Amino acid sequence: MTTSLRQILTLMAKDLRVEARTRQTLGLVTVLGILIVVVLGLGLGAEAAATRGFGATAVLWVAYLFSGVLCFEKTMAVERADGAMAALMVAPIDRGNIYLAKLLSNLILMAGIAVITPCGVLFFAFDLSIAPGTFVAVMSLAVIGFAAVGTLFAAVVSSTRLQGGLLAMMIFPVTLPLVIASMQLLLHRFRDGQSIGGTGLGVLMAFDAMFLTLSWAVFEWVLEP
Amino acid sequence: MWQMLKTQSNVAAVYSTATVLAFGAAMGLLLTYTPTETTMGPVQKIFYLHLPVAINTFVSCLLVFIASIGYLASQKTWWDDLAAAAAKTAVQLCAVVLLTGMIWGRGAWGQWWTWSPRLTFSLALFLLYVVYLVVRSSIESRRQRAVIAAVYAIIAFLDVPLVWLSARMMPDIHPGSIQLAPAMKLTLGVWFVPVTMLSLGLTIGRFSLIRRSSDATHVKQSPAPASNSAASRFQIAGGVL
Numbered sequence: 267m268t269t270s271l272r273q274i275l276t277l278m279a280k281d282l283r284v285e286a287r288t289r290q291t292l293g294l295v296t297v298l299g300i301l302i303v304v305v306l307g308l309g310l311g312a313e314a315a316a317t318r319g320f321g322a323t324a325v326l327w328v329a330y331l332f333s334g335v336l337c338f339e340k341t342m343a344v345e346r347a348d349g350a351m352a353a354l355m356v357a358p359i360d361r362g363n364i365y366l367a368k369l370l371s372n373l374i375l376m377a378g379i380a381v382i383t384p385c386g387v388l389f390f391a392f393d394l395s396i397a398p399g400t401f402v403a404v405m406s407l408a409v410i411g412f413a414a415v416g417t418l419f420a421a422v423v424s425s426t427r428l429q430g431g432l433l434a435m436m437i438f439p440v441t442l443p444l445v446i447a448s449m450q451l452l453l454h455r456f457r458d459g460q461s462i463g464g465t466g467l468g469v470l471m472a473f474d475a476m477f478l479t480l481s482w483a484v485f486e487w488v489l490e491p
Numbered sequence: 492m493w494q495m496l497k498t499q500s501n502v503a504a505v506y507s508t509a510t511v512l513a514f515g516a517a518m519g520l521l522l523t524y525t526p527t528e529t530t531m532g533p534v535q536k537i538f539y540l541h542l543p544v545a546i547n548t549f550v551s552c553l554l555v556f557i558a559s560i561g562y563l564a565s566q567k568t569w570w571d572d573l574a575a576a577a578a579k580t581a582v583q584l585c586a587v588v589l590l591t592g593m594i595w596g597r598g599a600w601g602q603w604w605t606w607s608p609r610l611t612f613s614l615a616l617f618l619l620y621v622v623y624l625v626v627r628s629s630i631e632s633r634r635q636r637a638v639i640a641a642v643y644a645i646i647a648f649l650d651v652p653l654v655w656l657s658a659r660m661m662p663d664i665h666p667g668s669i670q671l672a673p674a675m676k677l678t679l680g681v682w683f684v685p686v687t688m689l690s691l692g693l694t695i696g697r698f699s700l701i702r703r704s705s706d707a708t709h710v711k712q713s714p715a716p717a718s719n720s721a722a723s724r725f726q727i728a729g730g731v732l
Contacts, residue, residue, distance in 0.1 A: 426635060432625075439647075447657040487642050
């Protein structure tokens with residue numbers, strides 16, 4: 267257990283160190299996210315205010331989804347450079363641990379992408395002060411599930427040398443339950459003023475548990491040098 | 492070989508004719524015997540096609556799931572071929588479910604589309620399996636394609652109940668349950684026969700086609716027998732000389 271934890275933390279630290287030195291991913295995906303929010307805000311114009319701010323959650327999800335996909339793609343692409351993945355695979359490390367390390371790196375980077383949120387709140391007049399804790403809890407749980415699936419499919423796509431929109435195409439339909447559930451919970455809380463209680467968060471946690479377990483279990487099938 | 496293909500072709504012709512006749516009989520029953528529903532009117536009759544197709548869609552998705560597990564467990568290519576065949580059937584049937592649902596919705600509620608749980612669920616299911624087919628067609632290496640498609644299919648199938656659970660959080664305009672008169676139940680039961688025959692026929696037909704195509708590719712890629720290679724070398728040498 268301790269060995270596994272050490273391996274996971276070492277791999278995660280390696281990923282974050284690479285990111286800190288190259289600064290390839292975080293800046294790119296954050297700017298992309300902000301651009302998506304701005305473009306959708308411009309496109310909706312006055313309609314954005316007419317949605318009484320609730321359109322912000324949908325717009326933020328769009329931004330998170332596209333930025334997230336780019337983030338997963340970039341972090342996995344680092345392993346493909348100079349045959350790093352082949353070296354990683356011959357190392358005496360369980361592949362499940364490689365998955366967990368990649369997932370943690372992605373989650374930390376996704377936390378960085380959260381700076382998109384104030385843009386959405388500002389441009390769409392979304393009153394986050396009603397229940398900021400609920401918003402953070404719901405979105406965090408949804409993003410964990412999203413990252414769990416994204417990390418797995420990023421490994422799939424990178425092993426096939428395929429480029430383009432295939433990763434987004436694979437991730438989006440699978441993460442639909444998370445998007446639907448989190449959107450509905452936020453609407454219940456912010457639009458209808460109802461408490462979502464433990465059940466709503468429990469559903470998201472159950473989804474996360476399933477996505478995490480499944481992705482971790484099948485990761486070794488898809489990992490190729 | 493030729494004899495076997497001829498027999499297969501005859502079986503396919505008989506099966507296709509039986510399926511068309513079964514559809515004809517079910518349609519005759521629907522138009523002449525089944526009463527018209529009082530609230531929704533004649534448009535409700537699309538339900539007798541809609542429900543059996545929806546059930547067969549789930550069966551096809553289940554088949555893709557089982558075949559994918561079978562491939563990962565045994566690494567036998569015919570499991571992968573079966574998954575591909577069943578996935579194509581699932582996508583086609585799901586498209587019919589969506590179209591018939593939309594026509595029914597237009598007649599019953601005056602809207603082609605509404606974000607109700609069941610419609611959202613059907614759309615998500617359709618997208619999951621369309622992506623499965625796109626992923627398959629994007630990967631050239633046979634082994635890699637089979638592994639990745641199997642992994643995706645397993646995740647997609649286990650995702651289906653989650654989509655259903657999450658979609659149930661949305662507001663619904665569908666009736667909770669539908670009460671059917673005995674004549675309506677009979678018609679519904681009869682409609683399951685041609686639809687199931689069609690679904691099975693599509694999957695089996697496509698499976699045998701993919702198997703033959705795979706065999707042909709395998710024969711093409713296999714090295715020639717030693718004697719033939721030697722003979723061809725002599726021929727080439729003779730030609731050069």
